Amino acid sequence: MQPLDARSLPALAGSVSVPTYDRSRVRVGIVHLGVGGFHRSHQAMYVDRLLEQGQAQDWGICGVGVLPSDRRMAEVMAAQQGLYTLVVKHTDGTLDARVVGSIVEYLLAPDDPESVVERMAAATTRIVSLTVTEGGYNVSAVSGEFDATAPEVVGDLRPGAALRSTFGLVTEALVRRRDRGLAPFTVLSCDNIEHNGDVARRSFAAFAALRDPELGAWVDREVPFPNSMVDRITPATTDEDRADVARRSGVEDRWPVVCEPFTQWVLEDRFGLGRPPLEDAGVQVVDDVEPYERMKLRLLNAGHQALAYLGRLAGHELVHDAVTDPLLARLLLGYLEHEATPTLLPVPGIDLDDYRRTLVARFANPHIRDTLARLAVDGSERLPKWLLPVVRENLASGGEVRRSAAVVAGWARFAEGVDEQGQPIEVVDRRRDTLVAGARRQREDPLAFLADRELFGDLVDDERFTRHYRAVLGSLHERGTRATLEALVDSLPAPSSSPDSTPP
Secondary structure, three states: OEEOOHHHHHHHOOOOEOOOOOHHHOOEEEEEEOOOHHHHHOHHHHHHHHHHOOOOOOOEEEEEEOOHHHHHHHHHHHHOOOOEEEEEEOOOOOEEEEEEOOEEEEEEOOOOHHHHHHHHHOOOOOEEEEOOOHHHHOEOOOOOOEOOOOHHHHHHOOOOOOOOOHHHHHHHHHHHHHHOOOOOOEEEEOOOOOOHHHHHHHHHHHHHHHHOHHHHHHHHHHOOOOOEEEEOOOOOOOHHHHHHHHHHHOEEOOOOEEEOOOOEEEEEOOOOOOOOOHHHHOOEEEOOOHHHHHHHHHHHHHHHHHHHHHHHHOOOOEHHHHHOOHHHHHHHHHHHHHHHHHHOOOOOOOOHHHHHHHHHHHHOOOOOOOEHHHHHOOHHHHHHHHOHHHHHHHHHHOOOOHHHHHHHHHHHHHOOOEOOOOOEOOOOOOOHHHHHHHHOOOOOOOOOOOOOHHHHOOHHHOHHHHHHHHHHHHHHHHOOHHHHHHHHHHOOOOOOOOHHHOOO
16 A cells, blocks of 8 residues: 555545645744644644645744654654644544645654754744643642753753753753844743643743753743643544545555544744744634633543543543443533632633533544543643642632542542452553552552642642542442442532533
8 A cells, every 4th residue: 555655645635635735845933842643633733724725834843752752753754754644533423634744844852862953943943832741841740840850851951961851952952042143932832731831931941040040041031932722632543543544545644643623722922933824724812821721721631530530440441431421421510510610710702601511522522532541641740730720729719629529539549550340450650659659558548649749739638628538539449439429429519511411
């Protein structure tokens, strides 16, 4: 079968949408660190839209792999000349497929960090964007302080070191631009962190200050770090997805991307060297991102966490099965309405009731086949940023926290690494050993998991939260997940949207 590359595009035109713009004329203006499925379903797609409209030819993307594990992506990008198929799966089973051409270069930093630094330092590069995961900013979940002792940070601060971290690569590029009389590029975080631009500013300025205090002050003062909110459910690509693309298109795409129809990008208009006209591609360019990002992180992202651990313990593997389970649906809907929504700011142009209904419908799309295992990865980076702010605000205001306490207790039970049938659960987390150790002590000490102050701060000292947490955790151990959920949701006010109204 013919591989996907520039030579195969003419043969695809009848079955799949393909770029009609001349990719050889597209110049790199954006360097993106962390090219995974989400970047390719989201930011790269928006730039591809502009290119298809005849715009943004100076805003092509150079993708960068920062980790050794990015080697496979580098090989695919090289073989396919940056091309890949984006497959949008609608709830009725229909598909839309397009070959995206906006990534015109790809570099692997572990092989050649110098090339990556020079590409960012080039005068043509005006934006360096990031999807390096919630944990990629190297800050404490509780204090928000930068961890100067992290091995990759210590290594990159050694004189003459081969740079390995995002911080080392980006900071060196900024230094070279400053030395050459070039203005700094904009650093654009596209990760699921509240105030992601502000977090990125603090992290990069802190790293730069470890290298040179004056440099840290310059980064903090001169480099633009706009905030952004990004949203599109993008599950991991499976072999079945690859086979389906091959059947439909007649070419072999080694790493297509599948996603839902919904997409949103809300972007603070704060760029030092210009930006593509992203509003022409459907991006919301605003003065203040905070209401949108708080809405998305506390509803969608924290809602995913509400399903991930308890859903797996209840015997589900796929998100759409979990959200159409009446018990889990009542838990989720109640959390969204009664715990998360009261902590939100007014969101211009958004009806929150409609947003919540749309959210549940998105989770219930059976064709996405998103996995609970994907949602459960790196809970130590996710819950403290998405769910625990809801808990703390509701504790301060006297609001409801019982469902949130149940989600945290579900995570603690999940972290024991074994399900109710005695089968192993794979706990994938940067802090796995610490989490599992605490979870396996909690039958004797119910607060052993919650006592991790690096994750939970002083939450273990709050009697109102711990009372609900201990009750759920004890019930999970003694009665099991389904009986625990049934008792919990029956004891709480029902959400205004019933589980029966969610899509099948």
